[in-house]
Amino acid sequence: MSAKLMEFLKEKEQQLVEYMKSSEVQKYFRPKHIHDAVTSYIYRSAKRLRPGVLIMSCGCLGGEERIAIPAAAAVELFHTWTLVHDDIIDNDSLRRGKPTVHRLMESAGKRDLNLEGSLAEDYGRNIAILAGDIQHAWSVTFLIETTTKMGVDPYITLEIIKYMESYAIGNLIYGETVDVQMGMTDSKDTEKFSQDDVIDMLWGKTGVLYGFSALAGGMIGKGTSDINDPQVTALKDFATNCGIAFQLQDDILGITGDEKLLGKPIGSDIREGKKTTIVLESLKNANEEQKNLILNVLGNKDAGEDDVEKVKSLFHELNGIEHTKMLAQKYIQKALPKIDAVEDSKYKELLLSWADFMINRNL
Amino acid sequence: MSAKLMEFLKEKEQQLVEYMKSSEVQKYFRPKHIHDAVTSYIYRSAKRLRPGVLIMSCGCLGGEERIAIPAAAAVELFHTWTLVHDDIIDNDSLRRGKPTVHRLMESAGKRDLNLEGSLAEDYGRNIAILAGDIQHAWSVTFLIETTTKMGVDPYITLEIIKYMESYAIGNLIYGETVDVQMGMTDSKDTEKFSQDDVIDMLWGKTGVLYGFSALAGGMIGKGTSDINDPQVTALKDFATNCGIAFQLQDDILGITGDEKLLGKPIGSDIREGKKTTIVLESLKNANEEQKNLILNVLGNKDAGEDDVEKVKSLFHELNGIEHTKMLAQKYIQKALPKIDAVEDSKYKELLLSWADFMINRNL
Numbered sequence: 001m002s003a004k005l006m007e008f009l010k011e012k013e014q015q016l017v018e019y020m021k022s023s024e025v026q027k028y029f030r031p032k033h034i035h036d037a038v039t040s041y042i043y044r045s046a047k048r049l050r051p052g053v054l055i056m057s058c059g060c061l062g063g064e065e066r067i068a069i070p071a072a073a074a075v076e077l078f079h080t081w082t083l084v085h086d087d088i089i090d091n092d093s094l095r096r097g098k099p100t101v102h103r104l105m106e107s108a109g110k111r112d113l114n115l116e117g118s119l120a121e122d123y124g125r126n127i128a129i130l131a132g133d134i135q136h137a138w139s140v141t142f143l144i145e146t147t148t149k150m151g152v153d154p155y156i157t158l159e160i161i162k163y164m165e166s167y168a169i170g171n172l173i174y175g176e177t178v179d180v181q182m183g184m185t186d187s188k189d190t191e192k193f194s195q196d197d198v199i200d201m202l203w204g205k206t207g208v209l210y211g212f213s214a215l216a217g218g219m220i221g222k223g224t225s226d227i228n229d230p231q232v233t234a235l236k237d238f239a240t241n242c243g244i245a246f247q248l249q250d251d252i253l254g255i256t257g258d259e260k261l262l263g264k265p266i267g268s269d270i271r272e273g274k275k276t277t278i279v280l281e282s283l284k285n286a287n288e289e290q291k292n293l294i295l296n297v298l299g300n301k302d303a304g305e306d307d308v309e310k311v312k313s314l315f316h317e318l319n320g321i322e323h324t325k326m327l328a329q330k331y332i333q334k335a336l337p338k339i340d341a342v343e344d345s346k347y348k349e350l351l352l353s354w355a356d357f358m359i360n361r362n363l
Numbered sequence: 364m365s366a367k368l369m370e371f372l373k374e375k376e377q378q379l380v381e382y383m384k385s386s387e388v389q390k391y392f393r394p395k396h397i398h399d400a401v402t403s404y405i406y407r408s409a410k411r412l413r414p415g416v417l418i419m420s421c422g423c424l425g426g427e428e429r430i431a432i433p434a435a436a437a438v439e440l441f442h443t444w445t446l447v448h449d450d451i452i453d454n455d456s457l458r459r460g461k462p463t464v465h466r467l468m469e470s471a472g473k474r475d476l477n478l479e480g481s482l483a484e485d486y487g488r489n490i491a492i493l494a495g496d497i498q499h500a501w502s503v504t505f506l507i508e509t510t511t512k513m514g515v516d517p518y519i520t521l522e523i524i525k526y527m528e529s530y531a532i533g534n535l536i537y538g539e540t541v542d543v544q545m546g547m548t549d550s551k552d553t554e555k556f557s558q559d560d561v562i563d564m565l566w567g568k569t570g571v572l573y574g575f576s577a578l579a580g581g582m583i584g585k586g587t588s589d590i591n592d593p594q595v596t597a598l599k600d601f602a603t604n605c606g607i608a609f610q611l612q613d614d615i616l617g618i619t620g621d622e623k624l625l626g627k628p629i630g631s632d633i634r635e636g637k638k639t640t641i642v643l644e645s646l647k648n649a650n651e652e653q654k655n656l657i658l659n660v661l662g663n664k665d666a667g668e669d670d671v672e673k674v675k676s677l678f679h680e681l682n683g684i685e686h687t688k689m690l691a692q693k694y695i696q697k698a699l700p701k702i703d704a705v706e707d708s709k710y711k712e713l714l715l716s717w718a719d720f721m722i723n724r725n726l
Binding site: 025027028029030031033034081085088089109113115119122123126127129130132133134136137138140141144147148154155157158161162164165166167169170171173174176177178180181184185 | 388390391392393394396397444448451452472476478482485486489490492493495496497499500501503504507510511517518520521524525527528529530532533534536537539540541543544547548
């Protein structure tokens with residue numbers, strides 16, 4: 001990541017966290033377990049890329065950074081509730097290096113309510129569902145502050161909320177649902193899905209919220225309530241395509257990345273049977289024997305180190321990795337010309353550095 | 364229920380359902396399982412009391428019924444997502460006489476995705492979590508239509524959304540969480556909780572959303588963005604207190620009601636160990652022997668018909684039922700004078716009939 005972009009994100013993160021911490025809405029987060037569950041992820045160290053894109057997009061179209069802060073907090077909270085519910089759905093135990101909300105609340109139930117076993121597990125999940133619901137609502141109240149605290153035209157704010165709560169959430173949950181369905185489909189049936197299915201899912205799960213961030217920032221910066229404004233649309237398309245490239249790169253790192261940098265074992269995508277464009281392309285180019293090997297190891301939680309290594313080699317050999325790199329490049333190439341619609345500025349430069357990071361990152 | 368009120372609610376229900384059915388937002392409910400899950404409860408027959416209160420409150424302060432319809436749809440959807448998530452939390456199988464969303468989706472997973480056993484159960488729960496999330500968002504988009512479709516001042520709409528997404532949801536989830544914690548506390552420890560704890564929980568789970576319905580309708584009807592307007596506040600307090608009385612009456616019907624009318628076995632509150640003001644008052648007045656009997660049967664899923672009958676008799680004998688009737692009456696008496704702040708009209712009459720129904724209903 002370029003030094004300038006890193007510095008910008010660090011500075012914005014500080015302002016963002018300060019703004020979230022001073023929110024008076026928090027007095028309604030009761031009882032204590034709910035308060036702890038709602039606030040646990042947001043103060044953990046993170047890159048804050050979505051709020052960053054929102055503020056850069058605001059600057060790109062001539063707005064002060066300051067007036068975009070509430071909306072930046074909104075998109076961070078919106079992202080957060082999707083993580084909390086997603087972690088329940090995937091039954092994950094770690095998020096940002098610490099326990100997930102449902103695990104935290106399982107422990108809280110044991111500690112404070114003397115719950116045991118599956119009752120504590122149920123309690124943890126129940127509180128996490130409700131905590132995500134509150135974060136969702138908190139996100140909407142932050143958007144409202146764009147008008148009530150920053151003086152932005154209320155029609156702009158209403159259009160942004162409407163977009164978030166219809167188009168963005170609908171497509172996000174579409175992506176999440178397809179991901180759930182893919183995850184529950186036997187690895188042997190991986191070829192039921194096409195490359196387009198996978199990319200559609202990545203678009204919904206990640207592209208759409210990056211697109212929303214750019215759109216909201218753009219509308220606030222330009223002071224327009226026109227959701228179809230050509231510059232706003234250009235920024236939205238730019239960010240959406242970068243989001244897809246980011247997820248493709250994520251799948252590549254899941255096979256080729258550095259375990260220490262990523263904080264997860266490299267074989268895990270293979271053992272979990274994750275259905276990626278890498279897998280689909282490799283299967284397409286495999287002979288019968290290679291195909292059998294891949295399908296036998298994929299989704300096998302107890303697969304040995306040797307077998308996982310063999311499959312990794314096949315992903316290289318059968319063009320799965322190269323093909324996915326090319327796809328990611330394609331989406332960045334689709335993104336870049338969009339930004340020509342916007343005049344040169346330090347914010348445009350930052351957005352271009354961000355696009356570069358989204359595909360060249362190693363963590 | 365008075366004939367006039369019944370007729371009013373029937374007519375509004377029709378308009379409400381028509382309005383919801385014509386919502387263009389539904390195109391974002393994808394894939395099919397999500398669409399089915401999101402729309403399953405809302406078209407089942409129901410009393411629609413919250414939207415009714417909202418529209419009557421709008422009329423009370425001089426607004427046309429028509430302009431309150433989008434907000435009425437919003438409060439219905441808001442109520443609905445809390446039911447969907449609540450049903451997951453309570454692991455209930457029936458809602459409005461048909462399967463709950465997570466059960467419906469468990470069946471859909473078996474039928475369409477060949478899932479089996481606990482995998483199908485997980486799938487049902489996961490889709491239900493996401494469906495509730497979309498309903499929450501749909502509710503917000505309906506509120507926005509108060510301005511974009513009915514021409515209401517955008518500052519009024521923003522204040523209403525803010526109230527729903529901070530005060531109302533915060534207190535609702537507070538009530539829900541306390542309910543979860545009470546439910547997971549051993550029946551033997553029922554006396555850990557006070558009557559105030561129970562009423563606080565009922566206020567959060569039910570009173571607050573009725574209060575919100577009246578507040579939103581009042582603001583739209585009067586055309587004010589002042590959340591503290593005295594007439595709006597009066598309507599809000601009126602409806603909140605009626606909501607508490609409704610829940611107290613619900614607990615009474617759970618012991619004394621007609622199984623056929625209620626559609627649930629009368630002993631179930633006792634076998635589930637529900638912690639009500641009936642139980643608390645009875646325990647307070649019980650001698651050691653009576654107390655032991657009650658605490659032994661309470662929360663015992665396998666309790667025999669005889670024991671349940673004995674506990675029911677004790678609830679009468681030890682003043683639990685009478686005391687709770689008196690409490691419900693107290694909240695209605697607290698509610699009624701509030702409405703003096705509002706001029707006489709057919710809507711005021713309807714609200715008074717509604718208050719009467721809330722406490723004198725037998726189903």
